[in-house]
Amino acid sequence: MEEPPPASATRRTRERYEQLVREAKALCASCPLFTDCLFSAVAEHDVSGFVAGTTAAQRRSMRNLLDVEVQADDFDQLAGARGTRRPVSHEEVLRLRTQYPNDSLESLAMRLGCSLSTVKRHLRRARRGQSPASKAPRRRPEVSAVLDAFDAVVDQPRQAPRPGTTRVA
Numbered sequence: 001m002e003e004p005p006p007a008s009a010t011r012r013t014r015e016r017y018e019q020l021v022r023e024a025k026a027l028c029a030s031c032p033l034f035t036d037c038l039f040s041a042v043a044e045h046d047v048s049g050f051v052a053g054t055t056a057a058q059r060r061s062m063r064n065l066l067d068v069e070v071q072a073d074d075f076d077q078l079a080g081a082r083g084t085r086r087p088v089s090h091e092e093v094l095r096l097r098t099q100y101p102n103d104s105l106e107s108l109a110m111r112l113g114c115s116l117s118t119v120k121r122h123l124r125r126a127r128r129g130q131s132p133a134s135k136a137p138r139r140r141p142e143v144s145a146v147l148d149a150f151d152a153v154v155d156q157p158r159q160a161p162r163p164g165t166t167r168v169a
Helices: 011-030 034-044 056-066 075-079 090-099 105-112 116-127 143-153
Strands: none
Touching: 011 034, 034 056, 034 143, 056 143, 090 105, 090 116, 105 116
């Protein structure tokens, strides 16, 4: 259900897919948790698959309309799995760079216990005048705005083909 079958799929396969989509939408629409599920999938978590009567692409479109940015969930963190590396603060990278200006970036990464790319990313942000703390958090949309975006993206009528174009089935 994540992606429609390719155009080269058989007619039966495409019809079966459309039937599954209709059934899933009907189930979602009748669920008493639909609104909460939709809000969570659009404004709180970047989930994959068919959720709250929407595809991942439709939820991305809704987020664009709402100017919402959601990070993908880190399932290792949710499951309690931890790597050997810990998060490195922006200020810590800059402090060590100042303290050891002649050290290579690889050496700084070893001191911090992080990857070279992490050190480079923090230094690039510092050169651009960006720090993670200076980034203002985006506001969460209201539930009514998410429902309006759903109506605009999912319930919009399919556009008829433009005159002079042919549609290949």
